[in-house]
Amino acid sequence: PQPDGAGHDAGHVVESQWDVNSTATEASEASDGGGGNGDGDEPAPPGPEHPPAEEPDLVIEVSGRRIRAHKAVLAAKSDYFRARASRDILRVKGVSYAALRLLIDYVYTARMGDVRHDNLAEVVSGARVLQMPCALHCAAEAMRAQLRLDNCYQLLCLAKKQRLAELREAAYRFMSDRYLEVLREPGVYGRLSGAERDLILRRRLEAGRRCLLVAEVSDAFERPGGGSRPQSRESSRPQSPSSVASLEDGGALVHCYQEASREWRVLTRLPEEANAKGCAMCVLHNYLFLAGGIAVVPAGGEPRARLSDKVFCYNPLTDTWSQVRPLAQPRSQLKLLALDGYLYAVGGECLFTVERYDPRADRWSPVAPLPKGAFAVAHEATTCNGEIYVSGGSLFYRLLKYDPKRDEWQECPYNSSRRRSADMVAFKNFIYRFDVSSGRGGEQGPSGGSSGGVEVFRYNTVAKCWSQCASLRPSGGPVQPFRCAALGNTIYCVNRTGTLRFSLAQDGEVEADGGLKGTFDGELLKAPLDAKGVLLPFVLTLPEKLDKAGDQEGSLTL
Numbered sequence: 001p002q003p004d005g006a007g008h009d010a011g012h013v014v015e016s017q018w019d020v021n022s023t024a025t026e027a028s029e030a031s032d033g034g035g036g037n038g039d040g041d042e043p044a045p046p047g048p049e050h051p052p053a054e055e056p057d058l059v060i061e062v063s064g065r066r067i068r069a070h071k072a073v074l075a076a077k078s079d080y081f082r083a084r085a086s087r088d089i090l091r092v093k094g095v096s097y098a099a100l101r102l103l104i105d106y107v108y109t110a111r112m113g114d115v116r117h118d119n120l121a122e123v124v125s126g127a128r129v130l131q132m133p134c135a136l137h138c139a140a141e142a143m144r145a146q147l148r149l150d151n152c153y154q155l156l157c158l159a160k161k162q163r164l165a166e167l168r169e170a171a172y173r174f175m176s177d178r179y180l181e182v183l184r185e186p187g188v189y190g191r192l193s194g195a196e197r198d199l200i201l202r203r204r205l206e207a208g209r210r211c212l213l214v215a216e217v218s219d220a221f222e223r224p225g226g227g228s229r230p231q232s233r234e235s236s237r238p239q240s241p242s243s244v245a246s247l248e249d250g251g252a253l254v255h256c257y258q259e260a261s262r263e264w265r266v267l268t269r270l271p272e273e274a275n276a277k278g279c280a281m282c283v284l285h286n287y288l289f290l291a292g293g294i295a296v297v298p299a300g301g302e303p304r305a306r307l308s309d310k311v312f313c314y315n316p317l318t319d320t321w322s323q324v325r326p327l328a329q330p331r332s333q334l335k336l337l338a339l340d341g342y343l344y345a346v347g348g349e350c351l352f353t354v355e356r357y358d359p360r361a362d363r364w365s366p367v368a369p370l371p372k373g374a375f376a377v378a379h380e381a382t383t384c385n386g387e388i389y390v391s392g393g394s395l396f397y398r399l400l401k402y403d404p405k406r407d408e409w410q411e412c413p414y415n416s417s418r419r420r421s422a423d424m425v426a427f428k429n430f431i432y433r434f435d436v437s438s439g440r441g442g443e444q445g446p447s448g449g450s451s452g453g454v455e456v457f458r459y460n461t462v463a464k465c466w467s468q469c470a471s472l473r474p475s476g477g478p479v480q481p482f483r484c485a486a487l488g489n490t491i492y493c494v495n496r497t498g499t500l501r502f503s504l505a506q507d508g509e510v511e512a513d514g515g516l517k518g519t520f521d522g523e524l525l526k527a528p529l530d531a532k533g534v535l536l537p538f539v540l541t542l543p544e545k546l547d548k549a550g551d552q553e554g555s556l557t558l
Helices: 010-030 071-073 081-083 097-109 118-127 133-144 151-162 165-177 179-183 195-206 544-549
Strands: 058-062 065-069 090-093 211-216 253-259 263-270 281-286 289-291 295-297 302-307 309-317 320-324 335-339 342-348 351-358 363-367 378-384 387-392 400-403 408-411 421-429 431-436 456-462 467-473 483-487 490-495 497-504 518-520 536-540
Touching: 010 456, 058 097, 065 097, 071 081, 090 320, 090 363, 097 133, 118 133, 118 151, 133 151, 165 179, 179 195, 195 467, 211 289, 211 483, 253 518, 263 351, 263 387, 281 342, 281 544, 289 335, 289 342, 335 378, 335 387, 342 387, 378 421, 378 431, 421 483, 421 490, 456 518, 467 518, 483 536, 490 536
Parallel strands: 058 090, 281 335
Antiparallel strands: 058 065, 211 253, 211 536, 253 263, 281 289, 289 309, 295 302, 309 320, 335 342, 342 351, 351 363, 378 387, 387 400, 400 408, 421 431, 431 456, 456 467, 483 490, 490 497, 497 518
């Protein structure tokens, strides 16, 4: 019999919800295994074999209002209702009317309705009173979809207060995936504890697998129909940007190396607004930053070159590009380095100035410039033991060190080699410098005679001394210049002809200067198919979805 006073409208709403959403409820019940513990005495969940009664058989009273529902439907999702299945009228305490309506809607539709940060506590409290753990999970999922920069901290606090582990982890992941945005937001980052700040950064750095990538850029000294490096570069007298105004930008792709298949896949494309000619790149907080370069703009009917101050960053966890604060001074042929949470833009063509980027303040500020007369272009640069090391100019063997604590540059011991180095890269306390000789012009190898190979020198930053540690004499002709990146115990030397691997002793064999013994792998890895320009290698941690689907081009949202 229908109890007196039961609201006809409420009963009609619930019946309509069941009629419309019965299919969704049946699917949910099947996926949940019936929602109960499998005992034979439990009321059967609604479905094709056990449809609900034509009329609701339960009246729920809450806060002076009534809701009509079906006992079997509620019992399938709630131990609270299952234990009270014998009652026709049930008075519920500790749950608000609005929360109860949302939870009953969830039972019938398998979807959590209008859950927001301002009513989440009510819904969670009601789900616990009514013993509906599946509703707790669904509420957390609904809130996770609503995470934004302006509410992520509030939802994190709610999740911790309501003991919603899934939502708490989702909030941390949201902050980790968008670390730079969070870092610049005082209302979020400024309110996190020190342990939480370390946590979201650590999760970002460990959010997948570390992979080798290369970016195609244009050589600022490339000339149509000629070599990529004119004689002026060999003598370290850089030419004016205006002399390369007629050049077109080369490749603009970023490739990722797939270790399992030994293939390169396209990960993303540089933004159209970025200048791939004469730019610099580096990785900070698992973001790829691109700064400076040469932009070719029309002027008086003919193209003219103009230095760029734009800075872009790529987020591999969201697969998006964005633009950050421009450089204080436009630069090309600069070096971009990451050190202790800051970016450093070092020099540039005919520039001695250096500026530092604070990602939290989103601001560039000047630091000590390169010493006067050092070199017009910093050809190689790396960081080691909290300091920046730079070499270049006509004195290829010269090495300068920048100490950020003292904000000053210091001279380091010279290297015995007088060849121009291809690149230098840091590993632990050592800097490995790779010198390439073409075998032309009477260049002599260490054992005499003309040679066209690679010599590897190692600088101990603690003992402040150089030593030669390896050499390569290929039989197939001279080695072309390359750029380097370290991944694990291997330094990858990349150019368009292939990739050399310089492996540091995996057995831990230590040489006289304390460095690990290094050897070149005899196998040359293939280069990206149809690669153009100069390949700049770097290492990023990629999530599984990007690592496996590396041939998909990333979003270019700016």
